[in-house]
Amino acid sequence: MTQVRLVRMLAAAAFTALLATGCATTASDTSQVPAVPENAQQATRTEANGDVVTEYRVGGALAMVRVVPKSGPTYYVTDSDGDGRLDRNSDGTRNVPVYFKLYGW
Numbered sequence: 001m002t003q004v005r006l007v008r009m010l011a012a013a014a015f016t017a018l019l020a021t022g023c024a025t026t027a028s029d030t031s032q033v034p035a036v037p038e039n040a041q042q043a044t045r046t047e048a049n050g051d052v053v054t055e056y057r058v059g060g061a062l063a064m065v066r067v068v069p070k071s072g073p074t075y076y077v078t079d080s081d082g083d084g085r086l087d088r089n090s091d092g093t094r095n096v097p098v099y100f101k102l103y104g105w
Helices: 002-027
Strands: 041-046 052-058 061-068 074-078 099-101
Touching: none
Parallel strands: none
Antiparallel strands: 041 052, 052 061, 061 074, 074 099
């Protein structure tokens, strides 16, 4: 009975260590989060549903939007070509890359 209990405790400890390692490696990957544009003016507002929307403008042109939903991960939408409009695909649809930040320290 004692050996079974010891094996279970070791298995639980190994599983916990594995989970912690996975979280640590996932959290350090912030390469997909876009940088705040240089000299950007920040305007933040809270929507009625609790979402916090932050717009970053450079010279009056919209450069990036950061959305922190009341529930869910933070995401970013950017203007990568500098025309002041959030990006669209070549076919004209709004299926743009949205960058999520799932973890942070």
